[in-house]
Amino acid sequence: MIIVSGVSWYEAAAYAEWAGMSLPTSIHWNVASGAFTPMSQSPQLGGFAVLAPFTNFGGEGPVAIGSLSGVTAYGAFDMPGNVREWCWNETLSGRVIRGGSWEDNTYEFGNVRQAPAMDRSPRNGIRLAFYPNPETIPEKVFNITSFTELVDVRKVQPVPDDIFEVYRQQFAYDRTELNAQVEYREESPGGWIREKISFDAAYGGERILAYLFLPDNVTPHYQTVIYFPGSASTWMPSSEELESYYEFSMFLSYLIRNGRAVLYPVYKGTFERGEPALMALHGGADNYAYTEFLIQVVKDFRRCIDYLETRMDIDSSKLAFYGMSWGGWLGTIIPAVEERLSASILLAGGINLVGRSEVNSINYVSRVRTPTLMLNGKYDDGIDTGIRPMLDLLGTPSEDKRLILYETDHIPPRTEYIKETLAWLDKYLGPVR
Numbered sequence: 001m002i003i004v005s006g007v008s009w010y011e012a013a014a015y016a017e018w019a020g021m022s023l024p025t026s027i028h029w030n031v032a033s034g035a036f037t038p039m040s041q042s043p044q045l046g047g048f049a050v051l052a053p054f055t056n057f058g059g060e061g062p063v064a065i066g067s068l069s070g071v072t073a074y075g076a077f078d079m080p081g082n083v084r085e086w087c088w089n090e091t092l093s094g095r096v097i098r099g100g101s102w103e104d105n106t107y108e109f110g111n112v113r114q115a116p117a118m119d120r121s122p123r124n125g126i127r128l129a130f131y132p133n134p135e136t137i138p139e140k141v142f143n144i145t146s147f148t149e150l151v152d153v154r155k156v157q158p159v160p161d162d163i164f165e166v167y168r169q170q171f172a173y174d175r176t177e178l179n180a181q182v183e184y185r186e187e188s189p190g191g192w193i194r195e196k197i198s199f200d201a202a203y204g205g206e207r208i209l210a211y212l213f214l215p216d217n218v219t220p221h222y223q224t225v226i227y228f229p230g231s232a233s234t235w236m237p238s239s240e241e242l243e244s245y246y247e248f249s250m251f252l253s254y255l256i257r258n259g260r261a262v263l264y265p266v267y268k269g270t271f272e273r274g275e276p277a278l279m280a281l282h283g284g285a286d287n288y289a290y291t292e293f294l295i296q297v298v299k300d301f302r303r304c305i306d307y308l309e310t311r312m313d314i315d316s317s318k319l320a321f322y323g324m325s326w327g328g329w330l331g332t333i334i335p336a337v338e339e340r341l342s343a344s345i346l347l348a349g350g351i352n353l354v355g356r357s358e359v360n361s362i363n364y365v366s367r368v369r370t371p372t373l374m375l376n377g378k379y380d381d382g383i384d385t386g387i388r389p390m391l392d393l394l395g396t397p398s399e400d401k402r403l404i405l406y407e408t409d410h411i412p413p414r415t416e417y418i419k420e421t422l423a424w425l426d427k428y429l430g431p432v433r
Contacts, residue, residue, distance in 0.1 A: 003062050003063070003064060003065055003078075003082065003083060003125060004125055004126055005062050005083045005122050005123065005124060005125045006120050006121070006122045006124065007086075007120060007124055007125065007126060008117060008118050008119060008120045008124070009023075009086045009094070009095040009097075009115075009117040009118075009119070010117060010118070011120075012086040012124075012125075012126045013086075013088075015126060016126070016128050019128060020130075021128040021129060021130045022088065022128065022129050022130070022131060022134075023086055023087055023088045023126075023127075023128065023129065024085075024087055024088065024127060024128070024129035025087060025088045025089055025129075025141045025142055026087045026088075026089045026096045026098065026112055026141075026145055027141045028129055028141070029079075029085065029087050029098050029099075029127070029129075030098075031074075032072065032074055032076050032079065032129075033072050033076070033079050033080075033098075033099075033109070034072040034073035034074060035110070037073040037074075039051075039072070039073045049106075049377060049379045049407060049408040049409040051070045051072070051080050051109065052070075052080070052081075052106040052109075052379055052407075053407070054068055054069045054070035054071075055068060055070035055078070055080045055081040055082070055106075055109075056068060056070075056078065056081045056082040056102045057080065057081035057100065057102065057104065057105075057106045058081075058102065059081075059082075059102035060102070061102060061122075062082055062083050062101075062102060062122075062125070063078075063082060063102075065077055065078055065082075066078070068082075079099050079109070079127070080099055080100060080106070080108075080109035081099065081100050081101065081102060081104065081106065081108075081109065082099075082101065082102060082125070083099070083101050083102075083123055083124060083125030084097045084098065084099055084100060084101045084104075084113070084115075084121075084123050084124050084125065085097065085098055085099045085125055085126065085127040086124065086125075086126060086127075088142060089142065089143070089144065089145045090144045090145070091114040091144065091145050091146070091147065092114075092144070092146065092147070093114050093115075093116065094114050094115050094116040094117045094119070095114065095115065095117045096112060096113070096114055096145050097113050097114065097115045097124065098111075098112060098113065101123035102123075103123060104123075105379075105383070105384070106378075106379045107379050107380065107381050107383060107409070110381060111381070112145065112147070114145070114147060151353055151385075152389075153351050153353060153362060153385065153386065153389045153393065154389050154392060154393065156353070156362045158362055158363045158364075158365075158366055158367075159357065159363050164363060164364075164367060166358075167357075167358045167359075167363060167364075168336075168337050168367075170295050170358060170359075171295060171298050171299060171302065171337045171338075173202035173203070173299055173302075173303075174202075175306065176200065176202075177200065178199040178200055178303075178306060178307055178310065179199060179200050180197060180198070180199035180307055180310065181197065181198050181199070182195050182196070182197055183196040183197065183198055184196050187216075188213070188243065190243060190253060190256070191216060191217075191256075191257070192213050192214060192215055192216055192256045192257075193213070193214040193216060194211060194212075194213055194214075194243070195211070195212040195213075195214070196209065196210075196211055197209070197210045197211070197212055197307070198210075199303070199307050200303075201268075201296075201299070201300060201303060202299040202300075202302070202303050203296055203299060204296075206268075206273075208265060208266065208267075208300055208303060208304070209239060209265070209266035209271075209272070209273070210263055210264065210265040210266060210304060210307070211239065211242055211263070211264045211265075211266075212261060212262075212263050212264075213252070213256045213261060213262045213263075213264070214256075214261050214313070215256050215257070215258075215259045215260065215261065217257075217259055218259040218432055218433065220312070220313035220314070220315075221312075221313060221314060221315035222259075222260065222261035222313060222314055222315060223259075223260045223261065223315055223318040223319075223320070223425070223429045223430070223432065224260065224261040224262070224263055224308055224314050224315070224316075224318070224319050224320070225252075225255050225260055225261070225262050225263070225319075225320045225321075225322045225345075225425070226262075226263045226265070226301065226304055226305070226308075226319060226320070226321055226322065227251070227252060227262060227263065227264045227265075227322050227323075227324075227327070228265075228267070228301065228321070228322070228323040228324070228326070228327030228330055228331075228334070229247050229264075229267075229270065229324060229325075229326065229327055230247060230324050230325035230326050230327065230348075231282055231283065231325060231326045232246075232247070233245075233247070233267075233270040233271060233274075234269055234270055234274050234278070234279045234282050235274075235279065236270070236271050236274075237271070237272065237274075238271055238272050239266050239270075239271035239272060242264060247324065248264070250414065251322075251324055251347065252264065254418050254422075255322075255421075255422075258422055258432060259432035260425065260429075260432060261314065263304055263308065265300055265301065265304050267297050267300045267301070268293065268296045268297050268300055269281070269282055269293065269297065277289075278293060281293045282326060283354070284352060284354025284355050285354065285355065286354070286355060286356055287356070288356070290354075290355055290356075290359070291355060291356050291358060291359050294333075294355065294359045295359070297330075298330075298333065298334055298337060298338075301321075301334055301338065302337075302338055305319060305338065305340050316340070317342070318342055318429040318430065319340060319341055319342060320341065320342060320343040320344065320345065320425060320428070320429060321334060321335055321338075321341050321343070321344045321345070321370070322344075322345045322347070322421070323344075323345070323346050323347065323349055324347040324348060324349075324411075325347070325348045325349070325410065325411075327346075327347075327349070328346040328347050328348050328349020328350065328374075329349050329350060329351075329352045329361070330349075331344055331346040331349045331368075331372070332349070332350075332351055332352075332361040332364055332365040332368065332390065333359070333361060333364045333365075335368045335369075335370040335372070336364040336365070336367040336368045336395075337364070341370050342370070342371070342428050342429055343370065343371050343372075343373075343424060343425060343427075343428035343429055344368075344370045344371065344372040344373070345372075345373045345375070345421050345424055345425075346372065346373065346374045346375070347375050347411070347412070347417055347421075348375070348376060348377070348380065348410045348411055348412075349374060349376070349387075349390070350374075350376070350380075350382050350386035350387040350389075350390050351365060351382075351385075351386040351387075351389055351390045351393070352382075352386060353386075362393075365390060365393045365394055365395070366393050366394070366395045367395050368394050368395050368396055369395055369396055369397075370396060371396060371400035371401065371424075371427075371428045372394055372396050372400070372401045372402075373401075373402050373404075373420060373421070373424040374387070374390065374391060374401075374402065374403040374404070375404050375406070375412050375416075375417045375420060375421070376403065376404070376405055376406070376412065377405065377406050377407070377408035377409040377410055377411065377412055378405040378406065378407065378408075379407075379408060379409040380409050380410050381409075383405075387403070388403070390403075391403040400428075404416075404420060
């Protein structure tokens with residue numbers, strides 16, 4: 001089957017009308033691409049990287065429809081990466097065009113782009129939609145599509161040092177008594193000791209919960225990794241079955257088997273410390289509520305180190321930050337204000353320019369000095385806007401920072417991030433003895 005390319009939006013719309021069909025709305029195109037199916041909805045389950053190896057991304061030109069095996073969950077061929085496909089919706093600068101072409105980065109499959117309606121680039125093509133009952137379609141799906149302008153973070157100037165010092169002091173607090181309690185200590189079927197701990201937060205009379213996992217194959221003093229989870233933890237009602245939660249088995253259990261202790265705090269807004277208003281904040285907002293929330297979260301992390309320093313079985317001189325997704329993004333802020341860390345490992349992290357200036361990553365990332373390992377997928381949506389720029393902007397000396405990219409989108413292959421994480425910890429905390 002041949003493919004038509006080099007057409008403007010007007011030519012595509014005219015052809016669709018002649019054929020008794022329509023250009024798809026951006027929303028209908030998105031549904032047909034499988035955006036709301038496990039195949040590409042959740043980064044941990046696949047995403048763009050599932051289809052990318054079977055598409056024309058990186059090709060030399062358009063290929064015949066059906067000649068490749070990149071099929072979406074709904075049976076549509078060549079939606080990613082052959083030619084960009086015009087959609088119905090108007091934008092401020094033209095019309096929506098989606099899917100990416102053979103010349104584009106693979107993550108363009110998930111992005112909504114715009115082009116002048118008269119653009120006849122050879123990368124532009126047509127996909128038609130047939131609506132059996134158009135009168136039942138909500139009018140809003142045909143509405144104009146607005147865009148948020150992408151910011152080149154390398155060109156954004158961080159605040160000067162004197163202002164940053166004021167920002168940094170937001171995360172300070174009085175070192176009051178922890179009033180720590182070990183609520184239980186038990187042997188886990190996984191082959192380690194699990195402790196549930198509580199201690200006073202640095203604000204509001206609240207208590208922080210944390211789970212400390214201690215290896216049974218080495219003797220104290222333990223090197224310790226402090227984990228910061230992904231956003232799914234804001235949806236979980238309880239931490240009681242933490243070892244059954246996917247983040248533990250996927251991202252943490254290997255560290256304990258390797259002989260390192262792991263501290264998994266229940267941060268403000270996660271598990272039983274969550275609430276609907278906080279769930280809405282974790283992704284970032286330009287308001288004071290988010291600012292206060294983030295400050296409390298970072299204070300929770302720092303308070304955890306306070307606790308670890310009281311433990312005779314923990315080597316508090318060998319502590320590492322380990323953030324995944326949401327936690328990886330906070331790896332631009334936490335190591336900038338917490339100096340008691342010897343290493344930082346960011347899985348699917350990057351710069352995220354959200355929040356007011358006093359909590360915005362751009363004002364912190366260049367102040368990070370901690371040795372930092374970034375593990376990312378080259379098909380992740382923020383690869384050129386938040387991931388590669390982060391490596392450049394990190395204040396860590398060049399010999400102590402590294403970015404490794406994999407043929408995935410959000411989460412790298414497990415065998416690879418295990419290998420690189422353990423090597424990084426061995427380098428900056430020392431081998432486990």
